[in-house]
Amino acid sequence: MKTKLKITFPAHLTSTPLTYILVKEFDLMINILKADIDFNHIGNILYEITGEIDKIDLTLKHLKTLGVKCELIKSTIAIDEKLCTDCGLCISVCFSQALTIGEPDWALDFDTDKCVGCNHCVPVCPSRAIYEIASQ
């Protein structure tokens, strides 16, 4: 199974090698899409992970016992279809081909699997139809 995993970890865990644990102990294939540490030393990482379902389950349990907030997400953004005019402007900044538009119907198509969570499309949408999915 391939999915996106978003984790948020408190300051005292910034020196714990979380990514290493995921690879070593749970045998996950990992691609880091985004990582940052904010002013309060709270860290965020967005991974694309591939691994067995059971192992992913165990990973989530383990991370929670460590005090890491984690959730599996399909993508970091969502599109409000009522606001979207299918103009196509958002595809101008989406280089992962997650957002596409074209024949036959010229309706915007969003492929969550291809989204790498860069969020570049959010401010570009003139109809404010694209929003970041808030973390829990």
Next chain:
Amino acid sequence: MANQRSIQEINEKIKRGVAIVMTAEEVIDLVSDNGIENAFNQVDVVTTATFGPMCSSGAFLNFGHSDPPIRLENLSLNDVVASGGLAAVDTYIGATDEAPKSNGEYGGAHVICDLIEGKTIELKANAKGTDCYPETSVKRNVQLKDLNEAFLFNPRNSYQNYASAINLSPEPIYTYMGTLLPDGQNITYSTSGQLSPLLNDPYLKSIGIGTRIFLAGAQGYIAWNGTQFSTSVDRYDNGIPKSPAATLSVIGDLKNMNSAYISPAVFKNYGISLNVGIGIPIPIVNCEILKHCAISDAEIQTNIIDYSVKKRSKPVVQTTTYKQLRSGQITVNGKDIKTAPLSSLKKAREIADTLKKQIQRGEFLLTEPVEYFSLNSKVKPMKEEGTKNEN
């Protein structure tokens, strides 16, 4: 007479429910399969449409008189400043005006669309107070149904052959053509090409003052030529202008508009605009008109302009066709560059189709322009300080 029919004849057919109506996309195949002469006998009306950001837009509103009466001198609608320069309780609200505390996220376009959606708007106004208009301040919550008149009046819409945009500088730039990434990484374009109203009638032989149109869901009219109207431009052999040319001033009743066809648009670090949906029917009165309606995206050439050059005249990087733009990728200076639209072809198609059905059902009759537009019109730049301007 063969190969000729009048607008009256077409309207008679519309009233009898037998007029043959096609969209400007459908007619391309009809003409390529049958040739112009044969196709002429198989189509009476062609519908064209566009839906995209049109910054030069706004609305006239009349609130009715308060008691005691006031002349609205400094006024705002949901904190967006509107004109206090008209008599008493009339105003004009421009689409691009921004509410000061909204961080550029709310403006005149939002006020207009909120009214159309039946939402409540806060009117705040003050005045010096005069013998005629003694009241010095009002604050009211109003909805569209509370207003006497409310009509959209857009001074410049529906640009004929608007250029597409690229940024060849090393920094990103934020424009009304969207965010243009550095080093020419993307290109944006903004007309509906073969469906676009003024590209289907390049010499404005059927479109003029008084033409009835589909405006944001309502039946509206062409009121005048648009501002910066420029018809004495170089043209390709098929009549398509080589640079942005004609524009339209349009008018229509807000009370009959539908938010599916008009919506606010916010461009990052640029400002606010209004997405306007416009549909224009073209009466197929002769073969020449039909020939122009049959021009396809492959035959519509347009310029790609470098928006990073901060001058009035921006350099043309390359000329391309709408077919290439629509393909999603163009080669510029040997590099494949992604293209993205700014105006919604899906909405434009919906409008062309809705207008087609309205005509087929006899709900929309065609008009002969009261006045045709000049084909010798030029645009002047702003007068330079201390120079004599040309005529």
